[in-house]
Amino acid sequence: MGNSPAVIETSGLSKRFRGGQLAVNGLDLTVPRGSVFGFLGPNGSGKTTTIRMLMGLIEPTSGTARLLGSPMPKAARAVLPRVGALIEGPALYGFLSGRDNLLRYDAADPTADPRTRTARVGAALDRVGLTAAAGKKARAYSLGMKQRLGLASALLQQRELLVLDEPTNGLDPQGMREIRSLIRELAEDGTTVFLSSHLLDEIEQVCTHAAVMNQGRLVVQGEVAELAANARGRLVVTTPDTGAAARLLKERGIADVAVAGEDRVSSELPPDDMELADLNAELVRAGVRVRGFTAERASLEDAFVALTGEGFDVAG
Template sequence: MAEPSATQPDPGDAPERDPGDARDGVIATRGLTKRYRGGQLAVDGLDLTVPAGSVFGFLGPNGSGKTTTIRMLMGLIEPTAGTARVLGRPMPRAARTVLPQVGALIEGPALYGFLSGRDNLLRYDAADPTADPRTRRARVAAALDRVGLAAAAGKKAKAYSLGMKQRLGLAAALLQPRRLLVLDEPTNGLDPQGMREIRTLIRELAADGTTVFLSSHLLDEIEQVCTHAAVMAQGRLVTQGSVAELAAGARGRLVVTTPDGAEAARVLKELRVGDVTADGDRITGEPPERDLAEVTVALVTAGVRVRGLTLERASLEDAFVALTGEGFDVAG
């Protein structure tokens, strides 16, 4: 394919805007579809909008199409149908314009095991035609320090733990300022302290104006760090929106704490509270239709010693299970 000349505009600069365009979305897809040979439909008509400045969680069970979607967004594979725009430009057509503004860590970092962490980053940076070689070593040192690898910079990558390799891959994505950061399971292999550090780093990047798009099977992690989320199941988008809105869409749980568990469960069932379960002195059920004060009076009248009665807020995990019927382990 011929390189664009000085008189030929980059296709990504084309002024026309198609139905897949979304002016407010750093990522916007319309009808995005990927069908592999043999008829396997991996992504089916995806309409996704990632707001600028958000930390966007991309969730879904195994085989839901998350990684395939990310690969299409980054121009690694061609869609079968539909459109994808990243930073307002069509992908993969405008990849040469878009990708220098995007940092990505997809399906784990690709490293030279015989090179040190520092030398791996120097090679990554040298492969970037937009990188200034005069500031290369300073930027590599800053990236290593930012992910907590400064002390291990001279160690060969093959001796790195899985968590250290994840950190090094993230450092590669941060060698230059990025408008968009795409992360596939960024906390994979990290210990709890490392996970906290990465959460803090993601928040800092977002505060600096970088939009972060990340997939994860750790719903608690998503809920702690993300402002928005989307849920995939069987190649289709189930829902998307702010994390608070998604969690609010799932019903919470009524929780009664009492030493009289059996009697409390009986009373709740008489009050037509659904899905009553007992675990020691903790009795739970679906939120009742009636006022909580009436529930309390009924329990006390029946002689139940109520030590606590609350409505627990639904979590993102509750919303995910309600939407997909899947359990907690939803990597893929």
Template sequence: MHLSVPTTDAGAPQEEPALVTRGLTKRYRGGQLAVDGLDLSVPRGSVFGFLGPNGSGKTTTIRMLMGLIAPSAGAMRVLGQPMPRAARTVLPRVGALIEGPALYGFLSGWDNLVRFDSADPDADPGTRRERVGHALERVGLTSAAGKKARAYSLGMKQRLGLAAALLQPRELLVLDEPTNGLDPQGMREIRALVRELAADGTTVFLSSHLLDEIEHICTHAAVMARGRLVTQGTVADLAAGVHSHLVVGTPDPEDALRVLKEHGVLDLVAEGERVLGQLPGEDPPDLADLNAALVRAGVRVRAFGTERGSLEDAFVALTGEGFDVAG
């Protein structure tokens, strides 16, 4: 299969996506279909969240994109070049952290990065010390640089793997579950680093099963389930596809449920002193009228408003399943 370069209406070539696949498929021996006909397009300069439960085909897709395993069918291009044919010219422009870093446990964090940098034929030995120090600083490991990698926690190992991916400037950064094992502070620091990289023009392709992570830092996202692409687009558009919830805070939830049901609110549920409902898509009641009806009925209203749909709501609506299910 051949992937053509997109053009504008005037016939001039457009900037090709950082990653693009058509019909990408991976079937393992025994018939297991891990990735099924994936059509993916990752805009340059985006922070792209690759979203799905554990087992949905995310890591298999990344391994194919990086030339680590061969696809069973389909085509793919990375940074405008066909993969895996152009791997030697493409991969030096890509930083990657896939399935956790492969570290030398008997070496210190500093010496691990020196070893990785030395393996790069394009790396200038004269500036190696500066590169390694800067990479460690960016991921918050300067104080642990002399510590043996085998003594690192899982989160520290993730940071060191990310530092290795950042030794050189990259056009594309591919991260597979980058916050795995990090505490909340570490997660915030990695999110800030991803935003910083994106602001500098790096395209970031970030695989995760954490919806909160994707919603906080990504501009675009794709949803995978059981090896298939469910949807892709901007994060705002994906979340906007889910209706907003009506939320009423009241110590009289049963009375609130009755009044709201009489006024056409759907899918009502009480959670303690919170009543949640769904406004109908056609001819929805006015929010001010709903609030007034509750007050007239003697319902004590402590809070009243709507909450926009989230990526979690979108995922459940699209797949019909909870997110913590291994597909």
């Protein structure tokens, strides 16, 4: 059981809420052990409902979920002590200090050794950069500090699996970088990290694998590098002669040609058998004043827009 290659496995997992709304529809998800797994989707796509089923907080309408090889929610009591989680923001006591919040969290864990509690809490605070603010009341914490304290609560014990719902919510860019680097460290220490996000660049920077949800359904899952590779990159030509450049690219059969602003033409990258240098020379011969000619690799965003057929809510 402990050596199963998947730490999370679902089969046909579905959740229909009262009133008939199907929030999660037939989900078959596989999260490999040792991965940093990004669970992506616009807000309302079913991510949090899925996480709540995985953690045994709500029962599925149909289908099954296994966590660390055991069925959920049936095996919740045995499985959850091996899992750290931060779901829908941390629940904190505002009148207690950051340190006292963590001491209380740790005391509520029946598997935690009280003799090493103070050292564990100190190490968790240090790990998320809150040692200096540990004596401050949690109600005086900024949103980003509260998020870090919630993460610290999930890190009190060594965990096999860490489940994080939007872990960089409310953090400034520096805080986001710190949390990303912490997630990488945890993965290097052997913890599998499952994180939901609607921030594509976050997934691209930190995750090894990803799955995309859209309107309750799983659109795709796989290694991040492969998902991006499946989308075609973009060709960007910078020129004052946008009309002439766009015409020539279209004549050559290049797809999705668009004039983007006063001096940019963008298109899909040409097929592999078309030499980019020859295309550039052809533009020049046709009298197009080429000031820039760039092949941009496909990003995860390109892949997901291609897969879901819609723009991605990358901001909020």
